[in-house]
Structures are given as C-alpha cells and as structure tokens.
C-alpha cells in the first residue's frame with residue numbers, strides 16, 4: 001500500500017496507479033493536507049501542494065500544479081516549485097493575484113484579518129505565482145495516457161473543483177472533506193446552496209477511490225463514499241433542525257450565534273465568533289425565505 005511508486009521518495013505515499021497520494025503530516029490535518037501527484041507519459045501534475053510539501057520538499061519533477069481552490073493551506077508547497085505553471089478555476093483566480101485578492105475571498109472582520117494575513121505570509125509561504133492560468137468546468141488535462149477531468153463544485157469557494165482521474169479510478173475531493181465537522185461554507189466566497197448542489201453532483205462521480213485533502217484521506221469503495229457523503233450533507237440538515245428547536249422561543253441573531261451551532265462551546269479560536277455569526281445569518285436568511293422561520297417586529301426570529 002505504501003511508498004512503492006518508482007521515483008517517489010515520500011514517507012507515506014499511497015500508490016493508486018497513475019495517482020500517488022502524498023500523505024501530509026498528521027494524515028493531512030490542518031494546517032497540513034494530502035497532496036496528489038498524477039503521473040502521465042508526458043507530464044507530472046501535482047494537485048494542491050500542501051504545507052508538508054513545503055516543509056519536506058519534492059524529489060521528483062513537477063510540470064504543472066492544479067489547485068482544487070485557492071486557500072492558504074492548498075498552496076504552501078508552491079514555495080518549492082518556483083516557475084512551475086499553476087492552474088485554478090477562473091472563479092478563484094483573484095486569490096492568486098495578490099494577498100489582498102486572497103483576503104477578499106475570506107471576508108474576515110478587520111481585527112482577525114490582520115493576524116491572519118501575517119499567518120498566511122509567515123506560516124503558509126504565500127506568494128502570488130508568476131505563471132498562472134485558469135480553467136473552467138469540464139476541462140480535461142491530458143498528461144499522456146492519463147487524464148485529469150475538472151468537475152466544478154462551488155460552495156466552499158466559488159471556484160472549488162473536484163478532479164477525476166479515470167485511469168486510476170480516483171476522484172480528488174479537495175475540501176469536500178467528508179469530516180464530522182461538515183461542509184465549511186462561512187467565507188465571503190462561500191455559498192451554502194451551491195455546496196449542497198455540489199454534494200449532489202458528487203454522488204455521480206465515477207470512481208472507486210476518493211481522496212480528501214484533510215481528515216479522511218483515502219476512501220476506497222463507492223458505497224462507503226456515498227454513505228460518508230450522506231453523513232456530511234446531514235450535518236447541515238441537523239444544524240437547521242437544532243436552530244428551529246432553539247427558535248421555539250424568539251431569539252436574536254446574536255443569541256443564535258452565541259448558542260453555537262457550528263463549534264462546540266469549549267473551542268477557543270479567534271475566528272469562532274465570526275463563523276458562528278456568519279452561519280446564523282446564512283441559515284436564518286434561508287429559513288425566513290422558505291417560511292420555516294419568521295422575523296418578529298422587534299427583530300427577533302421564531303420558528304413557524
């Protein structure tokens with residue numbers, strides 16, 4: 001199962017034929033991640049060069065880099081690949097133009113943003129690549145005997161994509177990470193509705209191996225994948241169910257955020273309050289729109 005692909009010197013590499021999973025530190029737990037190397041006759045492509053790639057380096061040639069989306073943890077390894085052409089979906093291109101461009105994708109409040117900017121520069125080695133171009137849905141990269149097909153799956157970011165490598169029966173899922181935490185759709189560049197549509201689209205992915213950048217690593221077997229995709233989608237359903245219960249008493253937006261429907265109460269990170277507020281706003285907007293929640297004259301919300 002491990003480290004038996006010729007020419008790939010990597011402590012924990014999983015060989016799936018033309019695809020090699022370069023397992024990140026802590027099995028790809030953030031801030032690390034699992035990068036994917038795809039080897040064709042003519043080209044080697046590295047997908048999502050992780051922080052582990054940045055720290056460890058690479059012992060094989062890389063001709064092109066593909067990004068599932070533009071987020072700080074998916075591109076630190078570019079620091080080891082100067083001059084290598086980078087490709088991302090057109091909707092995320094702004095994140096590769098400058099740090100300011102990248103920050104517009106997150107949409108953080110100023111107090112958190114200042115600190116995060118420094119982290120992106122110091123801990124994730126962010127630098128805009130000199131040579132980058134964009135692709136759109138259904139683009140196929142021909143590596144020589146091996147292809148990478150782009151499946152646009154927005155929601156996490158506007159330009160998030162899944163990559164399918166038919167010759168290896170593998171789909172790389174990026175940050176559709178199938179974790180118990182559920183989908184992350186709290187950035188300025190995120191969309192809950194699009195994320196749900198993208199999860200639906202993933203149900204028809206034709207593959208036997210499914211690779212996530214974080215947490216779950218490699219899932220082999222379609223049935224297992226589909227069950228995990230259901231669990232992942234259900235995190236959203238359960239969140240709204242819990243909110244509707246909470247809103248049997250009228251509550252304000254701030255009360256919903258303070259109750260925490262995303263993170264557990266003991267989690268202490270600087271961005272938690274911001275994410276809880278975003279999440280509460282997103283779900284209240286949607287549930288008011290579809291008639292599950294009503295807004296009272298005093299501004300509070302109540303389930304119908």
Ligand SMILES: [Zn+2]
Pocket residue numbers: 069071156175
């Ligand atoms: Zn991401």
